[in-house]
Amino acid sequence: MTILTPSRILGFGLAGLLAASLGAAPAAWTSKHAARGVTCVQCHGKSGKPTAVPFRQCQGCHDPADLAARTAQAKPTNPHLNRHYGTQTDCTRCHHEHKASENLCLPCHTRFTFKVP
């Protein structure tokens, strides 16, 4: 296997993920999950080819229905219970760990100005 230097990890996302599969958190990345003790493999899997995190993986710890109930009073609308996906919006459509999160609603619903953690 290629030896991973820090610069390579920064330069190549997938290479960084390879490092993740070895269990070593790439120091250059910030991660709220890592800060809470979640290791890379818990989300990205153990195989040699780490993958994007599937929605079902998030649901292992986060219950979408419970989340929707907790944001029921959000204004102007509850982002976790919507017309498009119900409670089943893939978390990673908005919430990112290794880059800035985004507001999936905003391009179409210009007044849904949620701050996405």
Place this chain on the structure above:
Amino acid sequence: MSDEPREEGQGPDAYTRRVLEQGLSRRSFLGRAAGGAAAVGLFGMGASPALAAAVKEPKAEGFATSTDGGATLTFLPKPKPIRDREISETLTFDVVVVGAGASGVPAALSAAEHGAKVAVVQKAPFALSQGNTGSGIDLAASEKAGVEALVARLIADSNHRCDPKLIRQWAYHSGEAVRWVIDRAKQGGATVVDQGSPAQRAILKVNGYSMGYVTSFFGPKPYTTGDGMRALAKTAEKAGVKFFFQMPAVQLVQGRSGEVQGVIARGHDGKYRKFLAKKGVILATGDYQNNRAMSDYFIPDVKYLERKQMDRTGDGFALAYWAGGVFEPIGHTKMLHDFDAGPASMCDMPFLAVDRKGRRFVNETVEMSLLNNYLKDAENAGHYSQVFDADYMTQAATWPGKLVPPEGLKNYMPDEPGPKKGVFESQVNTHKAGTLEELARKLEVDPATLVATVRRYNEVVASGKDSDFGKPASFLAPILKAPFYGIHRRVRVSAICSGMLVDEHHQALNADGKPIKGLFLVGNLGGGFYGGVDYPLTVFGLSLGRCYTFGYLTGRHVARL
């Protein structure tokens, strides 16, 4: 009443011949590439079957560019064959429908009512559809000459590029199909009414012949046909249809001679399931507006225009293509509307219209549904505003459309407090202001430009002749008196309505014009029903009416095979 006149003689009809010659299929592409036309002019050449048969498959993907040198065919990646040992479960049905929308749900229920064991696999967590109105012809209330006159009108609306036999099929079966949808959706608890002929005021006479209509309406907003299809799905479940949600289809199962035997779908758990279909697979996966490369290739007009839908990635197009299906030629038909920012009944009223900067850009008698053609650049991206003043109720009283008085306009104003009724609250975008400058800021146009535009427009109005754009004098009203009003509309892609070649049974045809056994395409994936630059608004609700009708007919047809 006689049904679906057929062209006599040998071989395919004119529509089918054109798509076979100029459309895109796997074989036609290979043939043309081998002819040395790998890039520019690719689609101008026909492929001879003999040549194509001799061509070997290219080794690499991304092997062609569109005429602008941009998109490549990598948007049609060849599926990696899924091996049997990767399949966690195999289920057998008579009919497998892919996609639970306005065509897929009716197809599934119709098949079940005709005795078939039916599965629906759907990518989303529930049934989905958009819009409110779906229409058909009430044959008992229509003169035959009127039906044919409307068929002729719709063919002309499609710039004579559609398949007449499919238009006739809608014309002679839609009343029955739409009534059936209304009845079955009601059984599932839907809020739906038949608005009948009054909803189609402009076409009660066509060429002087009398017509009647069945006009299903799921609404008012925010209730839509999406809610309606979820209710219809409940009826379908009671009829024995099995729904599998969060289960995108990834591959067709094909036999040695290319016949389609089923579908492989990937579940929410990441596992593959094989759905075998003894009678046929009906793809009802919708359009491809969210597949950027596919859009750029087949309909570059919408490159900078916003999308209304999500996850319309053209999955069924790729599946049908790899099974030998044929795309309609480049230059697909688009549907771009904004009925939500302000009253729908005022969208075609010829008030002053300004672009995103604040400049006048068109003779405002051009309908809202066509304005996208003037606003398709990156800067405007479908945005424009209708502007009028305090006297609009009197000045525009005789114009086409229906005026909503100032009190009613508040329902469309985001700055007005209080709950809104019958609208999508997040999409209303109507404004009122004491000065033009303030209005400009609310409409997000340049204040100085808007003031200058209005000054010039008022000069034109005072002269009694629109020397700038030629609008009829009867539609010239000055903008002088506060409060000033504006409706900031943005037309976005509701749907792309061109598809892949089918016959009158909605069975996919291959590059030889021969039916692909076991494969049927309905809804916006099915080709032949349109052909013009834009979706026509002659019949309100034609799109959903067509989806219901072809789903209904195809489900029944496949169940009886």
